[in-house]
Amino acid sequence: MAIEFKPSPSLPPPVNSVGAVAWVRQNLLSSPLNIFLTLFSFYILYLLVPPVIEWGLVGATFTGASKADCTGDGACWAFIGVYFEQFMYGLYPSEETWRINLALILLVLLLGTYAVKTVNKLYLSLVILVVYPVIAYFLFAGGVFGLEVVETSLWGGLFLTTLLGVVGIVASFPLGVLLALGRQSKMPIAKSVCIVFIETIRAVPLITILFMASVMIPLFLPEGMNFNKLLRVLIGITLFSAAYMAEVIRGGLQAIPKGQYEAADAMGLTYWQSMILVILPQALKLVIPGIVNTFIGLFKDTTLVYIVGMFDLLGRIQAATHDANWLGMTIEGYAFAGFIYWAACFGMSRYSMRIERKLETGHKRN
């Protein structure tokens, strides 16, 4: 199809309602209450912003090798600099960290390929979801092609956080979809299994699940069948967020008008065809905010792995603040952690808004 539909642009608004002055008048000074709130907000900003800038930028020390180099009265960012590698990679051997970087670059390149029009998106997705994880696993763990073996107990820092978050998100999403469909299904056994699973998982705190995964499961498994702790924790996190995901998606499924199901049925589509082609695309689009909410929650919840002795970004930072040579660096450490988490979560949120806009197909009539 060569023709493409292009909506004609809307006309610009009348002249007197644009411009900075008009905006300020309309949004900040429209009523006495509004004027008061505006002034009050500026006062709060005045109280907060200058000291933060003073501490974090003006009076801060950015470079240095030890605490003694921090002579200013502001933040001591040298602390972050010294520990940076640990914060990023945990105890992963320095001379091997290029493997993590390589895997990251590979992922970015693959994701970037989506922008190329001629590439088959289905094959690309298969490569990213099936081939890439295998490559990444062997890069991280080693043991092939002469790569040195790196035990998973050494994995840590932002690397571990990202790994837990990404694997948790990618694995819990399809599982959540299946659970949501199962809960809505007419087959009594599938339905009960899904309900019991969802309700049980949701009734238990994540800490309990992580604890079970790392400590209890090995007790029940037969001798010698012990599998990797990181894997167990990953499964725990995935199951946990899948249960929440399922409920979010179920909300979307319920919001789809009955007529859509009927139209799909009447065409002779099978159950899976009508779900995949008709219902899920609409339902998932409706609940993007809820899905992203769950993703963000999961990403931050991964910090709980410190409970089972794994040192993710936050765990590494906390450990570093206990270093006798760097005592008193708690605020710098947490500020850094906060910034990284904020950037990641804010990124997810903006990205989801972009997807939502892209999927907008005109106002809903039926």
Next chain:
Amino acid sequence: MTNTNMARAQLALGEEAIIEFNDVNKWYGDFHVLKNINFSIKKGERIVVCGPSGSGKSTMTRCINRLEEHQKGTILVDGVEMNDNLKNIEAIRKDVGMVFQHFNLFPHLTILENLTLAPIWVRKMPKKQAEEMAMHYLERVKIANQALKYPGQLSGGQQQRVAIARGLCMQPRIMLFDEPTSALDPEMIKEVLDVMVQLAEEGMTMVCVTHEMGFAKTVADRVVFMDAGEIVEANGPHEFFDNPQHDRTQNFLSQILNH
């Protein structure tokens, strides 16, 4: 039902029936919504179903492609009995197009994608061929220039014409219409009815629930009147409108024709 009507509802022996209701009964809980429906429709026949609100018109029509299940009796479509057998149901649904009151287009797909979905996935037609066919039907409903818009960007009448084209894209042997014009503004009703009249003239088997009596008069082979879950009367349009047999039919007709 009187004997003469019974004779008309049941086809004369030897005529080829494409849809057959035999003693069909349906309940919603305690509510008896279809009562002893006996009715045959032969190939190429155009049936208009009318009756007061809640009389079971939609329910009966939707039993034909098993959007509703009946509890007693048998329904044969193209010789295949509609029961729990999923294979049968899917096979019949390929051959039965349906147009709904509220269009039920898929809002996340373009008009063209709405039309090619079933041909590609159910009929396993190559995409290019499906698109050509879709454009052909869009031209027939005079809306080909909108092919790449989304349903939300069309008017109600345009959407309903797309829905008809979507039904036709399955190249069905039977088309079901459930009040296709009752959600539309008067000026849009005509554009949809025109398409339906054209379709009727081409010999499509049609079952159409509608209150458009003008449409019934011009295209129907038989008009079926339902009340309280029963087929009260089924007759050719002339006799149905000029000489209704049953009190309830007379009542209904006087109500909808005199305003």
